[in-house]
Amino acid sequence: MRKATFIIPAIVIVMAIIMSSVFIVDERQRALVLRFGDIRSEIEEPGLNFRIPIIEQIVLYDSRIQSLDTAPIEVTPSDDRRLVVDAFARYRIIDTRQFRLAVGNGGLREADRLLEDILNPQIRAVLGADGVTSNTILSSDRAELMQRITAQARVLAEPLGLDVLDVRLKQTALPLQNLEATFARMRAEREREATDERARGEEAAQRVRAQADRTVVELVSDSAREAEIIRGEADAERNRIFAEAFGQDPDFFEFYRSMTAYERALTGENSSMVLSPDSAFFDFFAQPGGRAPAAVPAPVE
Template sequence: MKRATYLLPIGIVVVAALLASIFIVDEREKALVLQFGQIKRVKEDPGLAFKIPLIQDVVYYDDRILALDTDTIEVTPSDDRRLVVDAFARYRIEDVVRFRQAVGVGGLPAAETRLSSILNAQIREVLGADQVTSDTILSEDRRGLMNRIRDQAQSEARALGLNVVDVRLKQTNLPDQNLNATFERMRAEREREAADEIARGNEAAQRVRAQADRTVVELVSQANKEAEIVRGEADAERNAIYAGAYAADRDFFEFYRSLSAYEESLKGSNSSMVIAPDSEFFEYFGGSMGTTPE
């Protein structure tokens, strides 16, 4: 009976010690076995493992790809247009021994603080480099810039036992205080382009108008020239007819010309003419108006 009384507590202690020496590593984790703060063993494969109870401790670390959102920062590209940049990174703990040595008991919070500082520094360095403008950052070329940030951050993150898988720029915006100035500049540029287009349109219209005026002048001049030619030919033909009529019958020709003169001078209903009755103008009236010519 006494023996059973002693064996029961001993059995309980043995079972408790056995349970305390067993630990399980999940497939999504890695584990470090520590003895008085010193790393004794690394457990990366999932399954059961053993440690010395009370002397050794087990620290677990996530083996999955983790996400980190960086703080919003301002960068100044080579064209001096400041941008507000917000990025995120994907990383994983690649070397748990180096990770433990780098961050100690701070774990992931301490590692993410240091990784965030590394990423912000590389973002400023890459986006602020020569030949990198705000247009480059906002264009499709930003993919190459993000890869450069990732590669340069990776070299520093290895000292923390981390592997930077990817870096992406979530947003790149202008600071609030610069938005109004930028909008005003864009509006001024559009107004200048509109003024240039209007000026070019007016210039083209002036050219068309000048060409049309020149064409009108040329057409009128040509028409006047042709009219003068026709008029001259008609006058020549008329004079030829007059000359022929004069040569055929001189008295009749003079009589006809006098009648034409009477007709032209006495046109209108209220015309008046004062002239001496014995004037040669009335030579062919005869009767009471003058003496009949012989």
């Protein structure tokens, strides 16, 4: 009974010592073995490992790709048009020993802070370089700018035991205090363009109207000239026909003209005319079948 009293606690203690000395490194992790705070060894391969309990401490680090979102910062391109940009980076731990020396007990949180301190100056330097305008940053050319930032940040992050895989701009915008001025300038430019367009349209409309008025005047003038020519030819033809008719039978022509004059003069049911007694106008009424002594004037058309 007394032996069991001592054996059971001893077995428990031994099991506890064995359990505390065994640790597993996942395939997504890397491990450092610390002895009294100093780095004793580095474990990169996954599997079952052993340590000296109490004396040695195990620190595990994630070996997968990490993400960092930087805080928005202001940059000033070469055209002095300030922009607010925020970026994100992808990185991973490639040297666990160097990483431990750089961040201490801070881990990934401290690594994010140190890496952001590297990225922000590089972003300002690249985006503010000579020849880099706001239009360049906002265009497809900014992919080349991101490659430059990534390359420079990778070099500076190596002492931290980190490999910067990629840096990208998430958002590029104007500062709040500049938005209203920018919108006002854009409105003024659009209004100026609209005014220019309206002026050009009015000028074109005036040219079209002037051309149309000129065409109308020319058409009316040509039509009037042709009408006068046609009327003149018609009058000449009428006079020719009258002359031929008069030459063929002067008595009938005189009679016809007198009848036409009577028809035009004596209109309505009650017509009155005042003439001298010796007027030749009614000779065909006074002397039926006879001729008037004088020619009857031709009626006015």
